[in-house]
Amino acid sequence: MQKDRPMLDAGHTEETLLEVNNIEVIYNHVILVLKGVSLTVPKGGITALLGGNGAGKTTTLKAISNLLKSERGEVTKGTITYRGERVQDLMPSDLVKKGVIQVMEGRHCFEHLTVEENLLTGAYTRGSSRAEIDADLELVYSYFPRLKERRKSLAGYTSGGEQQMCAIGRALMSRPETILLDEPSMGLAPQLVEQIFHIVKSLNEEEGYTFLLAEQNTNVALRFAHYGYILESGRVVMDGAADSLRENPDVKEFYLGMSDEGRKSFRDVRSYRRRKRWLA
């Protein structure tokens, strides 16, 4: 890894890569999942999409990467643009060629392919020579040395952490500009989560990848991200710089499990939540 390169303070670039404008997503023609979500992803930043189960994080990511169609979902309102260009009618493969790739929730490695073969499928859309692809493989291995050790084993037999690394590495092999990372912490031990986020951070700082990550683990995500959006029932309820979100009393109360007034009994917490929701 090149440590001597100046750190990009990536969160503060002006250039907007991805712009999601007031989108609505409906599954199966009837189930309204997103009710007007807007967000922007600046180049070189780590943007976090936070919220509980069913808030619409995954749906937002899939709407961007165009993987919704195969799940009978569709964007019925609003626009999604990448570098100012409307991308919501593209095939997922076209979007990958434009530099946007998604790492899906739950890893989704190809179980019966070896780790290395998994990585190579990431380079599917590229017309690159074998030498270039080999060089990129080495780059991925330099960030994930563990994958190099396990490159000949079937991905299905590797551990959850290794699979997450494999899925991220596979996405890197497409030479993306923006990586949509869905719930990287899912089912992993806290130490591993920490490790994965550190790697994401260094990929962002050293290689300049832009990340949009969906995460339930608000605490970890806000420590590593530059900017955050909080989703609730298909709407963005709050957004701001990661630091300010971490200090925000509501975020502390709802998502970080802390409170200015110290610990409360569960009954108080519940009523507080209910009151807040009604006011919102």
Add this chain to the structure above:
Amino acid sequence: MPDQLLFGMEVVLNGLMAGVLYALVALGFVLIYKASGIFNYAQGVMALFAALTLVGVMEGQVPFAHLINAILGTQVHHFGWHVPTLLAIILTILVMVLLAWTVNQLIFRHLVNQEPIILFMATIGLAYFLEGFGDIMWGSDIKKLDVGLPQGINPAIDDLTFGIFGYGFFIDNLDIVATVVAALLVVSLVLFAQYSKQGRAMRAVADDHQAALSVGISLKFIWVMVWSLAGFVALVAGIMWGTKSGVQFSLSLIALKALPVLMLGGFTSIPGAIVGGLIIGVGEKLFEFSVGPMVGGATENWFAYVLALIFLVFRPQGLFGEKIIERV
């Protein structure tokens, strides 16, 4: 050497040859199963359809002749030309690619991410449709297929074995050709699946449609490619079986023989299809030869299925099938 043993050896050899033919059909199943997780019930009918088309093109038959004559009151049957074998085979391959594309466009494109059982049902529908379509297109009479493959007893082997054992083995030339063709087909398919970019993508699609989409693999392209390959394999199988026993409806039933072959070899293994085919071919013939007379014969009809059932109990993924990965 005792006659019984020599005769047994001949039976084994013939069993191996028959097994190759089973394996050819099984190969088509494996390809589609590998790439899309679909058990393609229509594979046997595809072999029939390919053979029908090949004969039709070679003979210069007018497609849909009966339909045209019935509607327009004309009497057309043949164009009056004969297409050379090689050209006819190429044209048939094109028809099979077109079929693959149509099938994907009309059926499987709409079934991405559905349960395997739904995809399976779709292929059953496809099988019946294709069966009727083949009939309407080319007529339902039994046709003779002759693409110039050598047939009949191989005199060289006959002489050779007669010289050694004093007993000439009867080996059909066609079976020898089929064996060589099958071997070539398997080697090239394995190399393709294991080492080429598209082959890797094919296996990726089989594992996880969504993930394959997410890395930018086009499902449509891969599926059309795989169905085309399966169509090609079906054509090869159709040519071999059609030459052997004429192109007729019963050709589509060989698919049922391919089923135990697959259970033995494993649904996901290309070499497994061959080994499974050979085991079934030899086992069937040997069983008929040794046990058959005691139970009144006709064991060939059920032996393969019993063997497959035993395998299902002890090794459900087959001899060479992909391990069923379960992490706990």
